Amino acid sequence: MSEARKQQPTLELVAERAGVSRATVSRVVNGSEKVKPEAMRAVEQAIRELNYVPNRAARSLAQGRTNAIALVVPENTAKFFADPYFAKVVQGAAQYLADTEFMLSLLLSTESDPGKTTRYLRGGNVDGALVLSHHSADRSYADLGGQLPLVFGGRTMSTDQNEIYVVDIDNIAAAKQATNVIIDRGRRHIATIAGPQDMGASLDRLTGFTQALAESGLEPAAVLESDFTPDSGHHLMSQLIESGADIDGLFVASAQMAFGALQAMAGAGLNIPQDVSVTTVDDDAFARNAVPPLTTIAQHPERQGAVMAEILIKRINGESVPEWSIMDTELILRASH
Amino acid sequence: MSEARKQQPTLELVAERAGVSRATVSRVVNGSEKVKPEAMRAVEQAIRELNYVPNRAARSLAQGRTNAIALVVPENTAKFFADPYFAKVVQGAAQYLADTEFMLSLLLSTESDPGKTTRYLRGGNVDGALVLSHHSADRSYADLGGQLPLVFGGRTMSTDQNEIYVVDIDNIAAAKQATNVIIDRGRRHIATIAGPQDMGASLDRLTGFTQALAESGLEPAAVLESDFTPDSGHHLMSQLIESGADIDGLFVASAQMAFGALQAMAGAGLNIPQDVSVTTVDDDAFARNAVPPLTTIAQHPERQGAVMAEILIKRINGESVPEWSIMDTELILRASH
DNA sequence: CTGAAAGCGCTAACAC
DNA sequence: GTGTTAGCGCTTTCAG
Numbered sequence: 001m002s003e004a005r006k007q008q009p010t011l012e013l014v015a016e017r018a019g020v021s022r023a024t025v026s027r028v029v030n031g032s033e034k035v036k037p038e039a040m041r042a043v044e045q046a047i048r049e050l051n052y053v054p055n056r057a058a059r060s061l062a063q064g065r066t067n068a069i070a071l072v073v074p075e076n077t078a079k080f081f082a083d084p085y086f087a088k089v090v091q092g093a094a095q096y097l098a099d100t101e102f103m104l105s106l107l108l109s110t111e112s113d114p115g116k117t118t119r120y121l122r123g124g125n126v127d128g129a130l131v132l133s134h135h136s137a138d139r140s141y142a143d144l145g146g147q148l149p150l151v152f153g154g155r156t157m158s159t160d161q162n163e164i165y166v167v168d169i170d171n172i173a174a175a176k177q178a179t180n181v182i183i184d185r186g187r188r189h190i191a192t193i194a195g196p197q198d199m200g201a202s203l204d205r206l207t208g209f210t211q212a213l214a215e216s217g218l219e220p221a222a223v224l225e226s227d228f229t230p231d232s233g234h235h236l237m238s239q240l241i242e243s244g245a246d247i248d249g250l251f252v253a254s255a256q257m258a259f260g261a262l263q264a265m266a267g268a269g270l271n272i273p274q275d276v277s278v279t280t281v282d283d284d285a286f287a288r289n290a291v292p293p294l295t296t297i298a299q300h301p302e303r304q305g306a307v308m309a310e311i312l313i314k315r316i317n318g319e320s321v322p323e324w325s326i327m328d329t330e331l332i333l334r335a336s337h
Numbered sequence: 338m339s340e341a342r343k344q345q346p347t348l349e350l351v352a353e354r355a356g357v358s359r360a361t362v363s364r365v366v367n368g369s370e371k372v373k374p375e376a377m378r379a380v381e382q383a384i385r386e387l388n389y390v391p392n393r394a395a396r397s398l399a400q401g402r403t404n405a406i407a408l409v410v411p412e413n414t415a416k417f418f419a420d421p422y423f424a425k426v427v428q429g430a431a432q433y434l435a436d437t438e439f440m441l442s443l444l445l446s447t448e449s450d451p452g453k454t455t456r457y458l459r460g461g462n463v464d465g466a467l468v469l470s471h472h473s474a475d476r477s478y479a480d481l482g483g484q485l486p487l488v489f490g491g492r493t494m495s496t497d498q499n500e501i502y503v504v505d506i507d508n509i510a511a512a513k514q515a516t517n518v519i520i521d522r523g524r525r526h527i528a529t530i531a532g533p534q535d536m537g538a539s540l541d542r543l544t545g546f547t548q549a550l551a552e553s554g555l556e557p558a559a560v561l562e563s564d565f566t567p568d569s570g571h572h573l574m575s576q577l578i579e580s581g582a583d584i585d586g587l588f589v590a591s592a593q594m595a596f597g598a599l600q601a602m603a604g605a606g607l608n609i610p611q612d613v614s615v616t617t618v619d620d621d622a623f624a625r626n627a628v629p630p631l632t633t634i635a636q637h638p639e640r641q642g643a644v645m646a647e648i649l650i651k652r653i654n655g656e657s658v659p660e661w662s663i664m665d666t667e668l669i670l671r672a673s674h
Numbered sequence: 675c676t677g678a679a680a681g682c683g684c685t686a687a688c689a690c
Numbered sequence: 691g692t693g694t695t696a697g698c699g700c701t702t703t704c705a706g
């Protein structure tokens with residue numbers, strides 16, 4: 001009744017067929033120089049004939065290395081797929097890894113059993129992991145860093161622990177720059193829709209916003225806390241408008257939320273940018289398709305994904321790398337400011 | 338210089354600390370009944386104290402099973418993330434697996450080295466795989482079926498090979514139903530935008546369209562072949578309009594393409610559904626957010642993902658399951674027909 | 675119920 | 691260059 005899975009040929013079988021020892025086969029498989037051309041040919045032919053593929057479990061057990069890395073997204077599947085930022089980072093990492101010997105395994109942390117992911121990571125399945133978007137609550141991952149090379153992706157919680165490798169943009173500077181665009185427009189009643197305050201990026205962007213204002217002798221007109229979704233942006237903005245707040249500028253911590261906020265303002269009959277000058281962060285589909293298109297700070301998430309992978313692999317290989325990698329950002333001027 | 342990765346505690350260490358043999362520890366870890374409660378407690382405590390996690394490679398080598406399955410998407414990363422269908426399937430599978438002992442490993446097949454994915458699959462990394470969206474060109478996966486339990490997801494190429502397990506909707510029936518909605522509106526000049534013709538789902542939907550027409554004594558007004566993206570839908574529709582074709586009905590093989598087609602028609606000043614009655618397949622964000630909202634055939638991709646996972650696991654466990662699972666669909670009437 | 679011992683398939687010294 | 695020989699960490703008969 002049980003699936004008769006075809007038995008994969010073993011290295012030993014290849015050795016017999018090629019008339020050499022298993023060690024030699026292993027050498028050929030692993031591209032060692034020191035094998036006579038003829039032995040090499042014999043082995044290669046045997047491999048081809050048997051359609052041999054080395055067993056990873058055995059290999060990784062023997063050499064204590066798996067040649068696989070995980071990309072952990074501590075976020076439920078729905079949110080993951082809704083956010084273009086994740087998609088881009090994955091894309092960048094996947095692309096970078098395609099040219100290496102490493103496999104990328106995408107781990108969407110399950111809500112039901114968070115320990116499962118951790119166990120997987122510690123169970124020797126991967127040589128290291130990239131961790132995206134971790135809330136401050138996710139101490140588990142920070143702790144994991146002692147057992148496995150980890151590289152955190154942007155939007156991480158700021159931390160003073162050491163041995164934490166992070167690839168991120170300078171969120172404070174980005175927010176400052178975006179806010180200054182509004183200030184330079186002559187606006188003086190500026191509000192912000194901030195991200196969840198248990199996330200480093202959100203905190204930093206709020207800080208940048210406040211700093212920019214302070215440097216111009218201004219106070220925030222309002223500070224709203226949201227959760228990075230378009231809906232929440234819409235919702236909070238509606239509330240703000242209904243509350244009768246009188247603002248002429250708005251900095252939103254992410255394009256997704258800004259997209260929602262714009263809809264709310266349009267619904268209330270506000271003209272952008274005449275009535276309210278708005279800027280944000282992230283140059284994704286939301287920023288480009290918003291009406292009007294959003295003036296924003298572009299990160300380069302694909303590049304970030306690639307850099308994260310690169311750094312992780314260097315760490316796995318024992319090369320020393322800087323703990324912090326700050327990615328460049330770019331101010332994109334469009335119609336919303 | 339090399340990363341001093343903390344050595345994970347081994348089963349042997351746990352055994353020593355608990356004062357039992359490795360076999361007993363193994364039994365406890367694997368939930369065997371036949372262990373004295375006191376021994377059990379001792380082991381469990383040792384495990385906790387040492388923070389022990391079993392090494393997967395060793396385990397899978399010993400028992401010839403990995404407790405991991407792969408979800409293979411033979412599609413580049415960009416396309417994968419752009420299509421809500423994939424997201425839903427993954428979500429469904431992930432959710433189903435969360436309650437099992439299995440891990441889901443997402444494999445985006447790399448363009449640069451297609452053999453890499455196949456090698457990974459054959460290298461004993463997973464006990465089986467779910468394969469989505471395979472073009473007819475992807476013979477490699479069908480062949481893999483002999484070596485590893487595979488379950489194919491909707492939109493697969495129709496095939497008469499046996500031992501191919503598929504979870505899909507009845508694409509012919511779905512297309513027929515959607516087309517009949519248009520016919521019932523009294524329209525007689527009906528065109529279709531079909532999907533790529535190297536994909537089973539596209540073929541079947543075109544067949545269904547043609548059949549429905551034939552049964553009402555009609556001929557297709559035009560048959561356009563597209564690639565499932567909104568842009569191509571837009572583009573082809575524009576061409577059709579420019580060509581001066583006179584149609585009053587349109588069946589589009591996917592909501593994404595329909596979304597694009599609708600934009601093109603709006604741009605040309607056509608009123609939907611007054612001028613052209615349109616229906617499609619897929620009830621995703623594109624269908625719901627289109628202007629006007631699309632009358633469509635809803636699949637249930639999350640459920641499909643879950644069913645695929647369920648069937649795969651049954652196969653892995655040697656249970657017998659039907660080769661074909663046809664999922665229900667549902668006609669959603671909105672404003673576009 | 676528990677322990678001893680024999681591998682799972684591969685790699686990595688170490689000799690030859 | 692190549693073969694021999696130990697294991698990698700775990701499961702699994704097989705005795706007891």
